[in-house]
Every structure is written in C-alpha cells, then in structure tokens.
Amino acid sequence: MRRRIVTINEQTCIGCGLCLPDCPTLALGIPDGKSRLLDDRLCDGCGACVSACPEGALRVTEREARPFDLCRAIGRVRSAGECAVRGLLAYLEGCGDEALLSRARDLLGTVPDEPAGPG
Ligand code: SF4
Numbered sequence: 001m002r003r004r005i006v007t008i009n010e011q012t013c014i015g016c017g018l019c020l021p022d023c024p025t026l027a028l029g030i031p032d033g034k035s036r037l038l039d040d041r042l043c044d045g046c047g048a049c050v051s052a053c054p055e056g057a058l059r060v061t062e063r064e065a066r067p068f069d070l071c072r073a074i075g076r077v078r079s080a081g082e083c084a085v086r087g088l089l090a091y092l093e094g095c096g097d098e099a100l101l102s103r104a105r106d107l108l109g110t111v112p113d114e115p116a117g118p119g
C-alpha cells in the first residue's frame with residue numbers, strides 16, 4: 001500500500017542518534033553508523049522524529065510500505081521497558097484517537113515482546 005512513512009537520507013545522516021528517542025514506536029536504529037527504519041510496520045508516519053535531526057536527514061513522504069502494525073509496535077516498546085511504554089501511550093493520547101488508545105492498552109496485556117529485526 002502507499003502511505004506516509006519516514007524517509008532517511010543516508011547521505012546527510014551523521015549517525016548522531018538524536019532522532020531515536022523522539023520516535024514513540026522505537027522504529028529507528030543505528031545498526032551501521034546511519035539511522036535506519038528498522039521495520040516499515042513500526043512507523044506510522046507521525047513525523048515526531050523529523051525536527052530532532054540537526055542535519056535535515058529525515059522526512060515523511062508517501063511511498064509503498066507495509067501497513068503500520070500497532071501490535072508489533074506495542075511488542076517493540078514493551079521489550080524496551082516501562083519508560084518506552086509510557087512514551088507510546090502518551091503519544092497515542094496526544095493523537096486523540098480513543099479507539100487506537102484503547103486497542104493499545106488492550107494489546108499491552110496480551111502481545112509478546114517484539115525486538116525489532118529484519119522483516
Ligand atoms: S515518522 Fe514517527 S513513527 Fe516514523 S520513525 Fe519518525 S517518529 Fe517514528
């Protein structure tokens with residue numbers, strides 16, 4: 001499907017890592033000295049990371065990508081600990097989508113932890 005999702009310019013990324021904590025789903029990592037989207041399904045295209053980048057390497061654009069997967073995102077943040085869970089819930093509260101927030105709270109009690117990896 002075509003949807004809005006983060007795009008990283010690897011030519012301008014200096015691997016500083018400043019964007020990582022601003023992502024509520026922990027979708028970004030620096031596996032090789034550059035920021036990478038670890039899994040399309042973790043990024044909902046919110047744009048929270050964009051302003052954190054001092055190099056202007058991040059943008060949200062429309063492209064082909066797998067759909068955002070809230071279940072996977074919940075597993076990802078839960079595996080990172082309570083602080084990450086609170087960050088995701090705060091982000092979802094700010095979105096004002098009560099149905100999404102309710103589903104996230106339900107999933108928090110059921111889905112297994114999900115370390116990000118290929119796929
Ligand atoms: S656009 Fe949002 S979900 Fe996607 S990487 Fe940036 S902060 Fe994370």
Ligand code: SF4
Binds near residue numbers: 016052054056057
């Ligand atoms: S903040 Fe920008 S320059 Fe730093 S790692 Fe993230 S994308 Fe790269």
